Structure formats: structure tokens, C-alpha cells
Amino acid sequence: MGRSVYALIDCNNFYASCERVFDPSIRGKPIAILSNNDGCVIARSDEAKIAGVKMGVPEFKIRDLIKQKNVVLKSSNYALYGDMSRRVMETLRHLTPKVEPYSIDEAFIEFPKLITNNLDRFGKEIKSTVKRWTGLPVSVGIAPSKTLAKIANERAKSNPKYDGVLNLVENPDLDAILKETKLTDIWGIGGGLSQRLFQENIRNALQLKQQIDKKEWVRSKISVNGLRTVMELNGQPCLEVENISDPRKGIMTSRSFGKAVTDREDLSEAIAQFISIAAEKLRAQNSVASLLHVTLRTNKYSNYKSKYKYGIELPLQMPTANTAYLIRCGRTCLKKLFQPNLRYKKVAVMLTGILPGSEVQTDLFSKDHYTTDERNLMQKVDDINTKYGSETAHFASTGIERTWQMKQEYLSPKYTTQWDDLLEAKA
Structure with a gap:
């Protein structure tokens, strides 16, 4: 078999599964993950779905249900989830060189040419290896195109008979599976486009696949991207696996406060903290920024006629990734x-005008250029925090008590990123 074969690997109930890896006592129980400030449900385990917990519902509206069904609540622990995602991606790179992270819990891979005759076995090896190395359950969808791999993954996850792995390469059941696949379940087909296709009596993936001989009609009705989708449904790959992701063009850090903030010094601490996080991400992709955006928000519902968002954009004299300089700009x-008379609910910081660090043209007459000493200092700070845990070394301007921080009543430990939170074996 000489053609390319793709797979989508998707972590099952990712946030809940991350919590279960380090806390066996909650395995098998319904789990709901809450948004910033423990506001709304943003993720659920399968048990929570069965219990009736809906996505996006505010926590206070389901307190009776939580007690009745013994639902375990967890504050969103993005430090843990991000590190577990990194571990999954690294595990996949041990199995195949071509890995494209698609989201925090999904990745496309291209199968090595040498094992394309053993696709089912390799899919099961991926599933078992990720489980063994990270503790996380995954589903694997295998197909001759990325669009079909997405469909295969959804079916592998939802139908127990596949045991988490479905191979659609030369699968005699392919058309039957596509017939059962809704248009909105096809990668790249949204609600508006599905409605237009409905008007043309195209109601499922199989019917869309069968339009392959009407390329001009497809291009006129649903654009070139739609034609690519039709080709991919026919096993003709149009989307390659990109194993090197492009650097981000904008880096934002935003948080809601646990309670309204009126003190300027508290806001200064929050801005410094968010700039520190954004600058660390900037350096991780070996980039510098030339624009800083800061936005303050009040409660827009307190007076719907009044202004609630206040923002400013500050061009930097020289592109930089120096946290200290960016904090001064903040x-x-x-x-x-x-404004001292306002009650602030949220701060957002964004770095844009991003360039590769190697392409910055220094200015002989500027005192604000990103010097070698500053680069070395920032690298040492990042090295310390990577080795010993986030914020082991941090700027004093980010505060100590941080009374403004968001509410996280159900936050689990940062098991993999903080030394103090490491699990200890009991004697």
C-alpha cells in the first residue's frame, strides 16, 4: 500500500480523565469541570452526561442535581491539563514522526509507510501506549484522509463494538457509516452550509461524497473548501499532516476576578501576572512582540447603557520578550x-506584532532593545520554572497574596508541574 494513511487520536473526556489519573477515588463517578471562577460547566465525564449535567449550565442552577447524583465538581486546572496534553503529544512522537496537534486533546498523525499493512494493530498499539504512558484513554480513527479519520474517531468513541479503534481504510462498511453521519458531523461543515446542502437534498456524508463527479457544481455551491471535503470523503487526501505548527500571531492571557476589584495596585499585580504568562509563551516560540494591548472590563450587566470595556494599545519602541520591560509598559x-470609581471584573493582556527573535533589527540609538543579557536572564527564569515548577522564579510586581485571583474552590493539585503537589507514596 503506497498511499498515505492518517489517524486522529482524541483523548476521551480529557479534563475529567486528567483528574482521574491522579485521583483513583473518583474513577467511575460523574465529574463536572467548571469554568473560571467556578461559574459554568465546561466539561463532563460520560457518567455526568447520563446524570443529566448539561454543558454550559451555571453551577448554582444544578446544586440539587449535584447532591442527588453525587457529582464530583472540579475547578478547571489548566496547568495540569496543558502538561498532560504535552505528554500525550510526546508519546505519539515516539510512535511516528509526523504529529499535528489539533487541539489540547486531539492530534492527527500520518502512519509510517512501513506499517500500512498492519493498521488495526498499530491503532491498538497507539491506544495502549498512550494509556500506559500517560494514564489517559484515547480513541483512534484511521482513514485515507483527515476528514474520514475524524469520522472514524467519532464512531470509534461512540460505538463500544470498536473498542476505541476504527479503521476505514478499505473498510466495506464505509458507505454505511457515512450514510449514518450527519452533515454537521463532517469536519468543516457548519450549520449554515448544512442548511444549503439540505435544500439540494443532500442530507448525510454519503450523499455529499457522491457529488464527486459534479466538481463545478460543488465549487459553485460550497466553495473550493467544500470541494476538498468531498474529495476527502472519497479518500483523496487534500490536507496533509503539518508536524511543525506555525508560531502564534497573537498571545492573550485573560482572567475574571474572584470578586470585583477597585484597587489600582491589585489591577497592577494582575496585569503584571498576565504579562508574565504571555511573555513566557512568547519566548517558548522564540519570538518577540512589538505591540501590547491591555483591556479592563467592568460588569456589563450592572448598567447596560454604560461603557464596560476600556482598552489601550501601546506600540513598543523595540520588539521584545523581556518580561520586566513589558510589565513597565503595562x-x-x-x-x-x-478610573477609581469603577469596579473591575476582568483584565486581558495581549501581545501582537509578533516576529521571530532572530529577525529583529536593533537600533543603535535606542536604550530599549532586547539585549543579550536580557535574553539570558529570561532564559534562566524559564529554565528554573521548567525544572522546579511554574512561578518558582517570578517578578515581585505580580504580587504575593493576590486577593484578586479567580475563585477555584474545587481546584485539584498541579500534580505534574509543582514540586509541592507531587504525589507521595504512603509507607
Whole structure:
């Protein structure tokens, strides 16, 4: 078999599964993960879905259901989830060189040419290896195109008979599976496009696949991207696996406060903290930024006629990834934005105008260029935090008590990123 073969690997109930890896006592129980400030449900285990917990519902509206069904609540622990995602991606790279992270819990891979005659066995090996190395359950969808791999993965996850692995390469059941696949379940087909296709009596993936001989009609009705989808449903790959992701063009850090903030110093701490996080991400992709955006938000529901968002954009004299300099710029922004009579609910910081660090043209007359000493200092800070845990080394301006931090009443430990939170074996 000479053609390419793709697979989509998707972690099952990712957030809940991450919590279960380190806390066996909650395995098999319904789990609901809450958003920032423990507001709404953003993820659920299968048991929670069966118990009637809906996505997006505010926590306070389901407190009776939580007690009745013994639902385990967890505050969103993004440090844990992000590190577990990294471990899954690294595990996949041990199995095949071509890995494209698609989201925090999904990745496309291209199968090595040498094992394309043993696809089912390799799919099961992926599933068992990720489980053994990370503790996380995954589903594997295998197909001759990425669009079909997506469909295979959804079926592998939802139908127990496949045991988490479905191979659609030369599968005699392919058309029957496509016939049962809704248009909105096809990668790249949204609600508006599905409605237009409905008007053309195209109601499922199989019927869309059968339009392959009407390429001009497809292009006119659903664009070139739609034609690519039709080709991919026919096993003709149009989307390759990109194993090197492009650097982000904008990096945002945003949090809601646990309670309304009126003190300028608290806002200054929050801005400094969010800038530190954004700058660390900037350095991780070997980039620098030339624009800083700071936005303050009040409660837009307190007075719907009044302004609730206050933002400013500050061009930097020289592109940089120096946290100390960016924090000083953040203070300048706050000085211009702050109004003492307002109650602030949220701060957002964004770095844009991003360039590769190697392409910055220095200015002989500027004192603000990103010097070698500053680069080395930032690298040492990042190295310390990577080795010993997030914020082991941090700027004093980010605060100590941080009374403004968001509410996280049900937060689990950062098992994999903080030394103090490591599990200890009992004697």
C-alpha cells in the first residue's frame, strides 16, 4: 500500500480523565469541570452526561442535581491539563514522526509507510501506549484522509463494538457509516452550509461524497473548501499532516476576578501576572512582540447603557520578550485606563506584532532593545520554572497574596508541574 494513511487520536473526556489519573477515588463517578471562577460547566465525564449535567449550565442552577447524583465538581486546572496534553503529544512522537496537534486533546498523525499493512494493530498499539504512558484513554480513527479519520474517531468513541479503534481504510462498511453521519458531523461543515446542502437534498456524508463527479457544481455551491471535503470523503487526501505548527500571531492571557476589584495596585499585580504568562509563551516560540494591548472590563450587566470595556494599545519602541520591560509598559497602560470609581471584573493582556527573535533589527540609538543579557536572564527564569515548577522564579510586581485571583474552590493539585503537589507514596 503506497498511499498515505492518517489517524486522529482524541483523548476521551480529557479534563475529567486528567483528574482521574491522579485521583483513583473518583474513577467511575460523574465529574463536572467548571469554568473560571467556578461559574459554568465546561466539561463532563460520560457518567455526568447520563446524570443529566448539561454543558454550559451555571453551577448554582444544578446544586440539587449535584447532591442527588453525587457529582464530583472540579475547578478547571489548566496547568495540569496543558502538561498532560504535552505528554500525550510526546508519546505519539515516539510512535511516528509526523504529529499535528489539533487541539489540547486531539492530534492527527500520518502512519509510517512501513506499517500500512498492519493498521488495526498499530491503532491498538497507539491506544495502549498512550494509556500506559500517560494514564489517559484515547480513541483512534484511521482513514485515507483527515476528514474520514475524524469520522472514524467519532464512531470509534461512540460505538463500544470498536473498542476505541476504527479503521476505514478499505473498510466495506464505509458507505454505511457515512450514510449514518450527519452533515454537521463532517469536519468543516457548519450549520449554515448544512442548511444549503439540505435544500439540494443532500442530507448525510454519503450523499455529499457522491457529488464527486459534479466538481463545478460543488465549487459553485460550497466553495473550493467544500470541494476538498468531498474529495476527502472519497479518500483523496487534500490536507496533509503539518508536524511543525506555525508560531502564534497573537498571545492573550485573560482572567475574571474572584470578586470585583477597585484597587489600582491589585489591577497592577494582575496585569503584571498576565504579562508574565504571555511573555513566557512568547519566548517558548522564540519570538518577540512589538505591540501590547491591555483591556479592563467592568460588569456589563450592572448598567447596560454604560461603557464596560476600556482598552489601550501601546506600540513598543523595540520588539521584545523581556518580561520586566513589558510589565513597565503595562503599568503605563494602567495609568491611562484606571478610573477609581469603577469596579473591575476582568483584565486581558495581549501581545501582537509578533516576529521571530532572530529577525529583529536593533537600533543603535535606542536604550530599549532586547539585549543579550536580557535574553539570558529570561532564559534562566524559564529554565528554573521548567525544572522546579511554574512561578518558582517570578517578578515581585505580580504580587504575593493576590486577593484578586479567580475563585477555584474545587481546584485539584498541579500534580505534574509543582514540586509541592507531587504525589507521595504512603509507607
